[in-house]
Amino acid sequence: MMIETQPLEPLDRAALPARVAALAKEGWRLVQICCSCRDAYEVTYSFDREGRFLNLRIGFSKEDPALPSITESYFGAFAYENEMQDLFGLRLDGLKLNFHGNFYRLAKKNPFLDPPAAGSPGASPAASPSAPSAEGAPRAAPDPRPT
Amino acid sequence: MSRRTIIPFGPQHPVLPEPIHLDLVMEDEKVVEAIPSIGFIHRGLEKMAEKKDFQEMAYIAERICGICSFIHSMGYCQAIEAVLRLEIPRRAEFLRVIWGEMSRIHSHLLWLGLTADAFGFESLFMHTWRLREKLLDLIEETSGGRVIFGVCKVGGVRRDVDAEALDRLLAALADLEADCREIAAVFARDASVQRRLSGIGVLPKEEALRLGAVGPTLRGSGVPSDSRRLGYAAYDALDWAPVTEEAGDCRARCLVRMREIAQSFDLIRQAVAKIPEGPVSAKVVGAPRGEYFARLEQPRGEVVYYVKGNGTKHLERFRVRTPTFANLPPLLKILQGCELPDVPIIVLTIDPCISCAER
Amino acid sequence: MAHLTISKLLAKSAAKKPATRRYPAEKRTPPKGARGRVTMKQLETCVFCGVCGKKCPTRAIAVKRAEKTWEIDRLKCILCGECVEVCPKDSLTMEEEHAAAFVAKRIESHVQRPQPAPPDPP
Numbered sequence: 070m071m072i073e074t075q076p077l078e079p080l081d082r083a084a085l086p087a088r089v090a091a092l093a094k095e096g097w098r099l100v101q102i103c104c105s106c107r108d109a110y111e112v113t114y115s116f117d118r119e120g121r122f123l124n125l126r127i128g129f130s131k132e133d134p135a136l137p138s139i140t141e142s143y144f145g146a147f148a149y150e151n152e153m154q155d156l157f158g159l160r161l162d163g164l165k166l167n168f169h170g171n172f173y174r175l176a177k178k179n180p181f182l183d184p185p186a187a188g189s190p191g192a193s194p195a196a197s198p199s200a201p202s203a204e205g206a207p208r209a210a211p212d213p214r215p216t
Numbered sequence: 217m218s219r220r221t222i223i224p225f226g227p228q229h230p231v232l233p234e235p236i237h238l239d240l241v242m243e244d245e246k247v248v249e250a251i252p253s254i255g256f257i258h259r260g261l262e263k264m265a266e267k268k269d270f271q272e273m274a275y276i277a278e279r280i281c282g283i284c285s286f287i288h289s290m291g292y293c294q295a296i297e298a299v300l301r302l303e304i305p306r307r308a309e310f311l312r313v314i315w316g317e318m319s320r321i322h323s324h325l326l327w328l329g330l331t332a333d334a335f336g337f338e339s340l341f342m343h344t345w346r347l348r349e350k351l352l353d354l355i356e357e358t359s360g361g362r363v364i365f366g367v368c369k370v371g372g373v374r375r376d377v378d379a380e381a382l383d384r385l386l387a388a389l390a391d392l393e394a395d396c397r398e399i400a401a402v403f404a405r406d407a408s409v410q411r412r413l414s415g416i417g418v419l420p421k422e423e424a425l426r427l428g429a430v431g432p433t434l435r436g437s438g439v440p441s442d443s444r445r446l447g448y449a450a451y452d453a454l455d456w457a458p459v460t461e462e463a464g465d466c467r468a469r470c471l472v473r474m475r476e477i478a479q480s481f482d483l484i485r486q487a488v489a490k491i492p493e494g495p496v497s498a499k500v501v502g503a504p505r506g507e508y509f510a511r512l513e514q515p516r517g518e519v520v521y522y523v524k525g526n527g528t529k530h531l532e533r534f535r536v537r538t539p540t541f542a543n544l545p546p547l548l549k550i551l552q553g554c555e556l557p558d559v560p561i562i563v564l565t566i567d568p569c570i571s572c573a574e575r
Numbered sequence: 576m577a578h579l580t581i582s583k584l585l586a587k588s589a590a591k592k593p594a595t596r597r598y599p600a601e602k603r604t605p606p607k608g609a610r611g612r613v614t615m616k617q618l619e620t621c622v623f624c625g626v627c628g629k630k631c632p633t634r635a636i637a638v639k640r641a642e643k644t645w646e647i648d649r650l651k652c653i654l655c656g657e658c659v660e661v662c663p664k665d666s667l668t669m670e671e672e673h674a675a676a677f678v679a680k681r682i683e684s685h686v687q688r689p690q691p692a693p694p695d696p697p
Contacts, residue, residue, distance in 0.1 A: 071448045072298050075509055098441075099428045100511075101520050101537035115509060115520070120445060122509070145428035145545035155255075166251075173255030173574065181263055272632040275655055340581060346594045357606040366610065366655050374656075375608075398584050406580040 077113075077124045085114075085127060086137050092116055093142040097123065102149035104157045106182055112136060112153070134158055140165035148172075156181040218243050223556070227256055231334045231560040234570035240551070240559065247559065250551040252544055258574040265534030270296060270504060270525065271370050273534065277521075280536060281572040282363055283326060284514045286319040288536075289368035291521040294448060295510035296370045299525055304498050308372035309450040310491040314385075315358070315365055315373075316449070317480040317487070322351045323515035324473045324480075325396075327567050328403065331470060334564050335412040340402055347395050354388055357381070372497030382488050393481045400474045413467035417550040417562035420464055429546040430539050431517020432476070433566050436469035438462040443513040454486045466565045473515075473567075503529050514539055516567045540566070540573035605671040610654045612674040613667060615645050615685045621666040623687075627658035643687040649674050 097116040104112045114125040138161045139146045150161045151172035158179035221242045227235035235256040241249040265273050277292035278285045290312050329344035352362045358377050359365040367374045403409055424437040434441050442458035444451045459475045461468035504525030512519050517539030524533040543566040550562055605611055625638040635651035636658055659667045
């Protein structure tokens with residue numbers, strides 16, 4: 070089995086643009102930007118150079134959902150940044166191609182921000198109740214069927 | 217300066233099987249700028265991982281895309297296996313390579329057909345898809361499904377293919393390969409095809425790298441980048457090198473895909489020759505705790521699977537970066553300065569898979 | 576640059592019989608091992624344990640132990656075959672032939688009839 074070494078570099082929000090600009094100069098390719106949010110935001114920037122993989126990670130609290138844009142160095146980042154803006158409600162400062170929350174057509178604002186409540190429109194009927202069930206616990210009763 | 221007009225392109229357009237909208241800012245017949253608009257079919261599959269058992273998610277991952285289905289489930293399973301530190305049997309890894317390459321051939325044949333259709337070469341389109349149909353039959357024989365293979369699971373694969381079936385597969389693929397060569401000759405040499413593809417939509421090497429292009433779009437610009445070189449599954453045991461073309465135009469991207477079809481036939485042959493005996497799945501114990509980025513090469517380019525588990529059956533975060541998503545910025549760049557009639561063919565040459573991109 | 580490179584291919588295929596089938600008259604036989612539809616083949620052996628329903632990723636199968644019914648919603652079924660694999664009594668089978676199309680949503684239901692009482696254990 071192949072497990073890649075994936076170095077993770079914690080980084081301060083303010084230091085991001087400079088670090089990314091340096092990586093861009095060294096010829097790294099932007100692989101992806103991944104945002105996740107449970108108790109706090111965690112944004113991971115992945116880069117690749119000739120098969121080498123590098124992650125930068127920024128963590129910040131939910132009270133201050135803002136992030137500097139890296140579209141100055143990598144224009145292609147606009148897609149990821151607009152995605153984060155739409156799904157997680159982040160504010161991207163200096164975003165070059167900003168869709169202002171209209172990149173995805175969503176039924177609900179920032180749907181990825183909170184864990185969906187049981188029975189919410191986004192929740193899948195099959196998996197409710199939403200609370201992670203304990204190991205081996207019986208599944209939810211068969212859901213209501215159309216008659 | 218002449219007057220600027222904006223022409224809406226899509227979301228419903230004859231060349232687009234899936235909805236993407238582009239606002240084309242035009243000066244006479246020339247595109248000055250293209251502004252994309254996606255999100256018509258965002259399904260929120262990533263969020264679904266928080267409510268589904270991580271083993272059942274393999275089925276959902278496979279359904280992210282209807283074309284490169286197998287490699288999606290393979291990517292998801294690899295990410296989970298890496299987090300679990302689960303060693304899967306070698307035979308399963310070889311079977312994954314065989315199915316993965318069959319999926320690549322079928323995807324590329326589909327794309328070649330669509331491209332032929334887009335430039336109005338109907339008979340070529342029909343013949344390409346005739347071959348694809350034969351391949352779908354082979355996929356159904358070995359895996360049980362035609363497009364959704366449904367054979368990949370966390371810990372290995374769900375069914376074995378015996379030696380006799382592998383021999384039958386090789387014989388059938390040999391016939392198919394000869395047929396594919398005939399089609400390839402038309403794409404590579406026919407004057408009308410070249411007139412339509414050569415010199416159109418040029419993406420220089422530096423631009424491709426800077427904008428984050430992946431897959432045949434990047435390799436068509438002369439960058440030998442292919443995630444299979446990381447040596448996941450059984451690719452470390454096979455002898456191959458990434459296919460590249462230097463020109464960076466539509467024809468180069470088309471040739472890359474065509475040569476990759478030939479390469480995939482070769483990889484399947486090698487894998488069948490080297491496949492070891494043994495079990496095809498390992499028992500899954502526990503639940504994932506930790507995180508991992510799995511990178512695989514799909515027909516359309518590099519796909520990144522990120523999983524983060526917290527030790528329960530439900531993942532904390534599941535993210536897929538599909539190749540089309542990464543190829544959108546380069547597409548906008550290529551469209552700048554092209555002629556309006558070339559827009560459909562250029563959009564097609566990145567092999568856009570929008571439902572994949574929006575998940 | 577060459578012209579009419581496809582003509583050889585076209586001539587060859589014109590001489591052959593069509594690649595397509597004359598469908599309703601000539602039907603395709605699915606290959607062995609294809610996943611066509613899940614059927615309750617041996618209802619009499621089913622013990623209504625409900626494992627198939629629990630393992631089903633889409634919850635297409637509902638098993639009611641009290642009423643001895645086994646139900647499947649074919650529109651929900653994704654033909655993964657998990658239920659067939661886990662069935663302890665091998666009552667379920669994966670058939671190669673696909674289920675026929677239908678025009679209205681319905682649940683396919685199988686009810687086990689009361690069986691003759693087993694002989695009393697000594």
